[in-house]
Amino acid sequence: DKPFNVSVSANHNQNTTQRLININLPDIAFNVNTQYPFRRKEVVGELKWYENIGLALNTNVRSLSSFYDTARNIGRQLVEKWQWGASHNVPLTLSLPQVGPFQISPSVSYQEKWYQEKLVKSWNAADKKMDTSIQKGFYTARDMNFGVGVTTRIFGMYTFRKRSKVQAIRHEIRPSLSANYKPDFTGKAYYSTQVDTLGNTFRYSVYERSIYGVFTEGKFGGINFGIDNNIQMKVRNKKDTGEASLKKVSLLDGFSINGSYNFMAKSFRLSPFSLSARSNLFDKINITANAILDPYLTDTLGRQVDKYVWSEKFSVGNLTSGSVSLQSSFRGGDKSKSTAGTGQQNSMLQQGYDANGYPLDEYQQEA
Numbered sequence: 612d613k614p615f616n617v618s619v620s621a622n623h624n625q626n627t628t629q630r631l632i633n634i635n636l637p638d639i640a641f642n643v644n645t646q647y648p649f650r651r652k653e654v655v656g657e658l659k660w661y662e663n664i665g666l667a668l669n670t671n672v673r674s675l676s677s678f679y680d681t682a683r684n685i686g687r688q689l690v691e692k693w694q695w696g697a698s699h700n701v702p703l704t705l706s707l708p709q710v711g712p713f714q715i716s717p718s719v720s721y722q723e724k725w726y727q728e729k730l731v732k733s734w735n736a737a738d739k740k741m742d743t744s745i746q747k748g749f750y751t752a753r754d755m756n757f758g759v760g761v762t763t764r765i766f767g768m769y770t771f772r773k774r775s776k777v778q779a780i781r782h783e784i785r786p787s788l789s790a791n792y793k794p795d796f797t798g799k800a801y802y803s804t805q806v807d808t809l810g811n812t813f814r815y816s817v818y819e820r821s822i823y824g825v826f827t828e829g830k831f832g833g834i835n836f837g838i839d840n841n842i843q844m845k846v847r848n849k850k851d852t853g854e855a856s857l858k859k860v861s862l863l864d865g866f867s868i869n870g871s872y873n874f875m876a877k878s879f880r881l882s883p884f885s886l887s888a889r890s891n892l893f894d895k896i897n898i899t900a901n902a903i904l905d906p907y908l909t910d911t912l913g914r915q916v917d918k919y920v921w922s923e924k925f926s927v928g929n930l931t932s933g934s935v936s937l938q939s940s941f942r943g944g945d946k947s948k949s950t951a952g953t954g955q956q957n958s959m960l961q962q963g964y965d966a967n968g969y970p971l972d973e974y975q976q977e978a
Contacts, residue, residue: 615643615668630680634689635673643668645704663706672697673822696822697725717759724826726750729817734805741806752818753796754826758835760789778845778857785839791871793831801828830875837869864889878917881906884928897938904928 622635645665650658674695678688703719729746765784771777797816806813816825842863848856866889871882884904891897906928908916920926 614646615641617641625680631677632680632685633675633677635675637672637674639670639672641668641670641672660705660707665704665706667702667704669700669702670697671823675822694822695727698823699723699725712763714762715759716762718757720756721753722755722826723751723753724818724821724823726752726818726821728820730820731802731817732804732815739808750818752800752826754793755796756791756793758789758791760787760835762787776847778847780862781843781845783841783843785841787835787837787839789835791831791833791835795828795830797826797828800825831871831873832875833871833873833880835869835871837867839865839867841865861891864891879907879915881919883931895939898935899938900933900935902933903931905931 618640620635620638622638623633625632645667647662647665649664650662654662672695674693676689676693678685678692681688699722701721703721705717707715707717727747727749729748729750731744731746733742733744734740735742763786765786767782767784768779769781770779800818801814801816803812803814805811814828816828818825840863842861844860844862846858846860848858865887867885867887869885869887873880873882884906886900886902886904888900889898904927905915906919906921908918908920908923909929910916920928
């Protein structure tokens with residue numbers, strides 16, 4: 612009955628052909644569930660706005676060692692190759708009452724990472740190659756994000772004749788818009804250095820070899836936008852004339868487009884568009900598709916040009932990556948017995964929420 616949990620794990624694997632050994636020891640995860648420090652112990656009446664301020668903690672610590680099983684002492688190699696890192700995330704949330712059809716959600720997040728070394732690359736003009744220096748120690752980096760988001764839901768319905776097998780098609784649109792600001796706390800961790808004899812330079816981070824990666828460089832002050840769509844159909848079974856003859860069929864579980872615009876960037880302010888679609892055919896086959904569209908033109912060498920694609924051709928952007936996955940499951944036994952997943956979904960429906968956590972409308976509450 613505590614608001615926190617901790618898990619500790621270890622893993623070992625090795626490739627006998629390459630004689631490569633990988634050891635993770637230990638991996639620690641410590642999480643504190645969302646707490647409401649300003650909430651009264653005994654709530655009488657409605658909650659005050661500040662009583663909905665929630666604070667949580669997610670901490671992960673990982674250490675690993677990777678080396679080859681050679682004639683050298685294995686224990687010594689394990690210590691020499693040993694790496695560790697930690698990541699801490701403290702999200703601060705506030706649930707405000709709904710304002711008409713809009714849900715407003717402010718947020719503040721603080722993230723900190725711990726590193727064991729700094730790695731600096733430099734160009735050796737005499738030998739015409741890159742040199743690397745490593746500084747061991749304890750180093751930290753942090754990042755913060757402030758934002759406020761607004762979401763709403765828009766519904767549209769097209770009905771058919773009463774005797775038609777298809778009774779209605781319903782379209783739900785979920786637009787979202789948020790304003791975000793991220794200060795540049797990690798600018799000092801980045802540097803530029805020459806990388807070849809032609810004098811070309813590249814920008815690196817001193818923490819690039821860390822386990823948990825690095826924070827992005829630069830400020831962000833702009834907007835994040837997105838829109839999600841859901842299409843359902845209500846059909847009638849002509850063999851059944853009762854109320855139970857109506858059945859809802861999902862044509863499109865979701866089709867979303869997301870992106871951002873950084874007003875503080877000197878160039879390339881618009882981010883690539885992220886597209887995602889998901890559907891369930893015949894309640895058997897789950898289809899998921901994802902794609903990334905780059906809104907900027909490229910030159911003959913494939914480099915980005917700070918000019919939008921639609922300024923020269925009818926297109927939203929150039930496809931840079933995409934994927935499609937299909938998933939299905941087959942289960943025997945009595946279909947009338949609900950599984951654990953179905954029970955959880957039914958529980959959410961009974962509480963007045965769909966699988967995505969949105970409150971049900973009148974159409975969704977129908978049997």
